[in-house]
Amino acid sequence: VVIAREDRPGDKRLVGYATEIAPGAVDPAGLRAQLAQRLPGYLVPAAVVVIDALPLTVNGKLDHRALPAPEYGDTNGYRAPAGPGEKTVAGIFARVLGLERVGVDDSFFELGGDSLAAMRVIAAINTTLNADLPVRALLHASSTRGLSQLLGRDARPTSDPRLVSVHGDNPTEVHASDLTLDRFIDADTLATAGNLPGP
The missing domain is CATH 1.10.1200.10 (ACP-like)
Structure with a gap:
């Protein structure tokens, strides 16, 4: 999933979140490189964060606030x-x-x-x-x-x-x-x- 985050005021960036079946199965840099080949530059996430599972609200929707901030x-x-x-x-x-x-x-x-x-x-x-x-x-x-x-x-x-x-x-x-x-x-x-x- 890709969302727009504003972790610093006025600095909104696209950030991707990926889950993996086994540890090390997802390479964030490689995933960004693949996206860069298929998407225009402004649609490529500035970072990809690998997490165990997508956090959900009590209603079963994606909990955006619970997604961790990327580390640049x-x-x-x-x-x-x-x-x-x-x-x-x-x-x-x-x-x-x-x-x-x-x-x-x-x-x-x-x-x-x-x-x-x-x-x-x-x-x-x-x-x-x-x-x-x-x-x-x-x-x-x-x-x-x-x-x-x-x-x-x-x-x-x-x-x-x-x-x-x-x-x-x-x-x-x-x-x-x-x-x-x-x-x-x-x-x-x-x-x-x-x-x-x-x-």
Whole structure:
């Protein structure tokens, strides 16, 4: 079963829950990979949680509140980023995804990244490193190391990674890592595009 969870305010993600007949029968990463081959990116769960049985209410319906929250974290064992480019990209991954740290081999999608977070990450990388990566770059190089290699060895943070967001007559300074879609798209369009079915 797949539901939309909002474990952090404003951060709604699809999470899948699977039961298994025998211990180790379900591989969460493999299941996500299979779904990614058949579904558009925005429909692939950010995480898959394996549980013994689906919790039910007294009425026999799925008890959404009893489903455990997924754990997002290191997916390949932590290896620290090296060099200014890798460190900057890892820092952006961590800020956007709400993680303490991100290693060079960790996959953005395995860490819980989705299409909206991907847009924020690429916007922050392009601004901070003065680059011009398309969002689809994350599909081909989803790790800190992979993106850093696409950017090149000379990728370094700019001295002043700030943007100016203008709403009406009130310009405000914005840090690249704080970019959100609502700075570029009107609220009605964003609400329609970002609507996920609730529990």
